[in-house]
Amino acid sequence: MLLPILRWPDPRLSQLCVPAVLDADLRALAADMLETMYAAPGRGLAAPQVGRLVRVFVMDVGWKTGDPTPLVFVNPELELLGTRVLGPEGCLSxxxxxxxxxxxxxxxxxxxxxxxxxxxxxxxxxxxxxxxHEFDHLNGILTLDRLGSEARALAESEVLA
Known part of the structure; x- marks a missing residue:
């Protein structure tokens, strides 16, 4: 089932998510999130983007190039490695x-x-x-929050225009 994707400035996008419980409801949510992500069309989607404040996101970085590899991350933890890089990001919200x-x-x-x-x-x-990017959503952080003040103001004005 396709789920509505919340749009900024919806306050739920800035909330911290609680740990997910692995049960039938979570499995159904993950299946709906994958369907919604593909239809959007995106490469990742976090539960808060569809109004569920639990620590789960889905991702498939290869499907647009013909190499589908869907993954569901329940209660993920991250360790940041490597150098810092600047690159383009979009967000379905x-x-x-x-x-x-x-x-x-x-x-x-x-x-x-x-x-x-x-x-x-x-x-x-x-x-x-x-x-x-998706992990940030679980912590109530948006790409806008990672921008400098000038870039954020410009991005916000474009969204709200």
Whole structure:
């Protein structure tokens, strides 16, 4: 089922999410989030973006290039690795031009999947950027919050125009 995606400045996008409970409702939510993400069309979607304040996000960085690899991250933890890089980011909750955001080039993620299996993996490149972006959503942080004051003011004016 397609879910409505919240748009900034909805206050729920700035709230801290609580740990997710692995149950049938969470599995249904994750399936709906993947369907919504593909339809948007995006490469990642966090639960608060669809109004659910739990620590889960979905991601598939390869589907647009013909290499679908959907992942569901339940209660993820991140360790930032590598150098800092500046790169373009868009957000399904902020309908404005892509902004330049500084992120780590590599991350180590620990999470549980929908079967309750624990994972520990290192991601780099676009996958690392996407994971950091979606993880930020779980902590109530938006790309706008990562911009300098001048860039943020410009982005906000474009969104609200």
């Amino acid at each position: 902020i309908p404005c031009p892509v902004t330049e955001v500084e992120r780590n080039a590599q991350v180590r993620a620990r999470w549980t999947d929908l079967d309750g299996v624990a994972h520990d993996a290192i991601f780099d490149g676009f996958a690392a950027i996407c994971i950091q």
